[in-house]
Amino acid sequence: MGLMDDLVEKYGKELNKKLADPTFFIDELLFKPKGWIMPPYGKEWLKLAYKHKRINFTAFRSSGKTEIMLIAQAIHRAFTQKNWDGIIISNSLKQSTEVLRRVRDGILDSEILRNSLSSSKYHEQNKTTLTLKNGSRIRSLPYNDNIRMNHVDWVGMDEIGLYRDHDLMKSAITPIVTAKEGSIHCIGTPMSKIDLIHKLRDNKSYLSKIYPAYTEKMDLFKQRYSDREIRKVGGKFQILLADKSIFEEYDSLTWNREFLCVPLGNEDNLFPYELIEQSFQYDLTMNNTLNTNSRYYMGIDFALSAESSADFTVIIILERTKEGQLILCDMIRWKGMSYNAQKVRISEVIRYYKPVKAILDESSFGASFLDDVRREVRGVSIEGMRFTAGAYTNVKQDIITMLRSTFESNWRVYSNNEKTPLENEKKNFVIPRERTDGKTMKLTTEILEELLSFGIKYDEVKHTVKFEGIGSHDDIVVALGLANFAANGSGNLSPMVSRGSSGYRKMFVKKTR
Numbered sequence: 019m020g021l022m023d024d025l026v027e028k029y030g031k032e033l034n035k036k037l038a039d040p041t042f043f044i045d046e047l048l049f050k051p052k053g054w055i056m057p058p059y060g061k062e063w064l065k066l067a068y069k070h071k072r073i074n075f076t077a078f079r080s081s082g083k084t085e086i087m088l089i090a091q092a093i094h095r096a097f098t099q100k101n102w103d104g105i106i107i108s109n110s111l112k113q114s115t116e117v118l119r120r121v122r123d124g125i126l127d128s129e130i131l132r133n134s135l136s137s138s139k140y141h142e143q144n145k146t147t148l149t150l151k152n153g154s155r156i157r158s159l160p161y162n163d164n165i166r167m168n169h170v171d172w173v174g175m176d177e178i179g180l181y182r183d184h185d186l187m188k189s190a191i192t193p194i195v196t197a198k199e200g201s202i203h204c205i206g207t208p209m210s211k212i213d214l215i216h217k218l219r220d221n222k223s224y225l226s227k228i229y230p231a232y233t234e235k236m237d238l239f240k241q242r243y244s245d246r247e248i249r250k251v252g253g254k255f256q257i258l259l260a261d262k263s264i265f266e267e268y269d270s271l272t273w274n275r276e277f278l279c280v281p282l283g284n285e286d287n288l289f290p291y292e293l294i295e296q297s298f299q300y301d302l303t304m305n306n307t308l309n310t311n312s313r314y315y316m317g318i319d320f321a322l323s324a325e326s327s328a329d330f331t332v333i334i335i336l337e338r339t340k341e342g343q344l345i346l347c348d349m350i351r352w353k354g355m356s357y358n359a360q361k362v363r364i365s366e367v368i369r370y371y372k373p374v375k376a377i378l379d380e381s382s383f384g385a386s387f388l389d390d391v392r393r394e395v396r397g398v399s400i401e402g403m404r405f406t407a408g409a410y411t412n413v414k415q416d417i418i419t420m421l422r423s424t425f426e427s428n429w430r431v432y433s434n435n436e437k438t439p440l441e442n443e444k445k446n447f448v449i450p451r452e453r454t455d456g457k458t459m460k461l462t463t464e465i466l467e468e469l470l471s472f473g474i475k476y477d478e479v480k481h482t483v484k485f486e487g488i489g490s491h492d493d494i495v496v497a498l499g500l501a502n503f504a505a506n507g508s509g510n511l512s513p514m515v516s517r518g519s520s521g522y523r524k525m526f527v528k529k530t531r
């Protein structure tokens with residue numbers, strides 16, 4: 019017996035009325051046959067979608083936004099009305115084609131729906147258009163100016179946090195539903211505090227709602243993924259599968275944005291005092307006695323200029339103790355020194371600490387400098403890292419993100435409003451701060467000041483995010499980031515997963531130095 023017979027037998031004359039209800043339709047015809055379960059929040063979305071003509075939903079990544087709010091909703095509307103016309107909009111043509119493929123698969127996978135695609139030569143069927151026998155049409159198009167020639171009943175907009183041209187919303191999207199008094203339903207995961215999602219929140223005609231993966235009161239993640247677990251390890255967030263294997267891992271900035279739906283804003287410090295303070299150990303000093311059981315790591319931010327106003331060259335040394343704790347054990351910095359004098363000085367420091375690994379920001383000097391230093395001190399792994407060249411465009415952002423994760427690893431629990439510091443001996447990262455020791459206080463205060471003035475800058479025109487020092491220097495933060503990368507990085511530079519359009523990764527741009 020087919021699914022339709024089952025349904026007729028079960029619901030009899032009521033069936034048609036039942037199918038008019040989107041949750042019933044989607045559950046019975048699309049989800050259940052595939053073994054999928056509609057999460058309770060998905061039912062709420064659908065209920066609101068049929069009540070409100072303007073929607074702006076923010077929800078965590080992989081919550082089923084595209085599937086439920088766009089694909090399934092469009093299929094339901096197309097099947098239950100004649101000559102209904104809807105458009106799903108994505109950030110790129112590639113995304114649009116992919117979304118329409120999912121719509122088509124959804125229809126073809128369903129025993130009941132599969133025969134309703136039109137085969138009439140007057141009906142369009144192609145990569146961006148799908149037409150049903152009842153004359154209803156679902157199209158999938160990229161977000162651009164060409165959209166304005168249409169008049170439709172419904173527009174579903176996917177990942178609006180990625181849309182760059184905010185004016186297009188008013189000039190091209192809104193007009194196309196005016197004639198038919200149609201709906202505009204927007205969904206997305208936030209990118210920054212000035213993305214289209216945030217802009218629409220100020221527009222009172224939109225019903226704006228936020229669905230983070232979890233809050234103190236609600237666990238939507240469990241509703242969708244009942245067999246998965248979220249674990250915080252160090253400064254990272256992991257999603258574990260039922261067998262406890264790691265499915266995905268995220269740095270905390272990405273996690274906060276994509277899962278808790280809290281992006282960083284222009285006004286946010288990347289390293290707030292409360293975060294840095296957790297790594298202070300008040301009974302420890304910075305002294306340069308070498309510990310034979312420890313391994314040392316070095317980060318060097320090199321500045322080449324004889325001018326007195328120039329940047330500092332900064333060397334940060336991290337000590338990894340036998341117990342695995344990472345201690346900021348020394349900082350050496352200078353300015354206005356000649357190229358050759360610097361080479362000698364850097365070689366001296368390297369020779370003294372014999373680091374397992376030293377990483378230099380290579381963008382400010384030639385590769386020959388590195389070769390010279392390598393010749394001066396043998397047996398140490400010295401790596402150059404470029405911040406500004408092509409494939410390395412994101413390196414600086416990644417290194418800074420990783421540094422923040424290291425600071426956060428001193429917290430047992432981290433969410434946006436709950437922080438429990440670890441006891442001293444369990445801390446992963448320690449900055450000595452013995453108040454009576456002059457050298458320790460002087461160095462750590464300098465480090466603290468630069469960290470505190472390091473922030474996010476958002477370019478409203480280019481829609482790009484930059485991490486950089488708001489104060490006059492960021493050399494210490496960069497050197498610390500490089501040292502931390504030497505100590506913690508295992509070649510796994512980019513924890514970000516690219517999503518959809520190529521524009522996504524470009525959100526993080528190089529800082530030209």
Ligand SMILES: Nc1ncnc2c1ncn2[C@@H]1O[C@H](COP(=O)(O)OP(=O)(O)O)[C@@H](O)[C@H]1O
Pocket residue numbers: 049054055056057077078079080081082083084085086
């Ligand atoms: N209720 C569900 N049960 C099983 N799989 C689902 C469900 N909802 C969505 N999916 C699948 O999970 C993946 C993520 O869903 P998607 O709608 O793309 O998430 P989002 O747009 O929120 O990032 C897709 O492959 C989709 O087909």
Ligand SMILES: [Mg+2]
Pocket residue numbers: 083084085176177
């Ligand atoms: Mg999606």
